[in-house]
Amino acid sequence: MLIGEYRHALDDKGRLFVPAKLRDALGEPLVVTRGLDQCLFVFPPAEWQRLEAKLRALPLAQSSARAFVRLLLSGASECVPDKQGRILVPPALRAYAGIDREAVWIGVGNRVEIWAVERWTRYVEEASEAYSRIAEQIVDLGI
Template identity: 50%
Template sequence: MFMGEFHHTIDTKNRLIVPAKFREALGTEFVLTRGMDNCIFGYPLSEWEQLEEKLKQLPLAKKDARAFVRFFYSAAVQCTPDKQGRIMIPQVLSTHASLEKECVLIGVSNRIEIWSQEKWASFSEEAEENFDDIAENMLDFDF
């Protein structure tokens, strides 16, 4: 399980340090891809394989399903951290997430997310302001 918030800087070669706590759970190889809300999702291979099985079940005849799968897979990349715990973020992903310098890595249950500091601050502020409403709406999901 992934949880917590870590702040790191992406260097000029698009390398980013993955916190040791996350590296342990991600394993020696993991997958990054486009995430929702303009962040990057990172999955351990075991989680990626489970997600892949679910995506294979989406109906090919549905336009939205095809579009989602294309968008999700087209930017997916397998990563292996170097000896310093850094990963190379491909340009397509760093552009998608607007990564420039300051980044935030967060743990979200079965995945990590990589955010630009600016986008994470904006998201966090809005979520905090609306937390009571969000929590109340979670009742719709039998939470």
Template identity: 50%
Template sequence: MGEFRHSIDQKGRLIVPAKFRGDLGHKFVVTRGMDGCLFGYPQSEWQALEKKLRQLPLTKRDARAFVRFFYSAATECTLDKQGRINLPQPLIKHANLVKACVLIGVSSRIEIWDEKRWEASSAEIAENFDSIAENMLDFDL
């Protein structure tokens, strides 16, 4: 849980907040996320997700496309002594990470956002939160 702001440097290094490091572990997986952000998963969550993705039918075009896109940029990130990860260029480009970033905790993963993109998305969600909450009834929440 939580929202933290850090800057990515020119070498693609980004500080992972101390609050997230314990749950993520020393090594974790980062890949393309939805809505223009990156998803970061602890190894155990990544393995559980892989198990589900392996069950997708190869005969479905959307399933093949999703799995290709999701896996092709996935990378194992290792925290350095300063608590930073080094993100590869395809992931930086996907999330349009230039300088200011926002890292948020979302259940069992983290999301890494460009600050401006996060603020726009967050503002849109806040504006529509009541109707979004109503739709959660469909998911038995």
């Protein structure tokens, strides 16, 4: 399971260190693409294949399905960490997520998200206010 929060700086070439605790679980090649909420999604190969199968099953005649597939797949990039454990995050993806010099990796179960530090901080502040209420609405956690 992909969990945790890790902060790393991008180097001058746009490379970002993949946290060691996530690297093995992500495997290679990992796939980075546009996510929701202005972050990037990072998928291990097996999860990416499952998602691709679901995308192929979407109705071609539905405009919202076509738009979603286009945006998700056109932004996708296969990345293999270099010997230092870094991946090159394409400029278009960095721009989409607002990532300039520092990023936050967060594990969310079957994928990882990469956020601009400022956006992640703002998101946590806003979501924290409603955390208990959201939990009550979506699931009985049994705790």
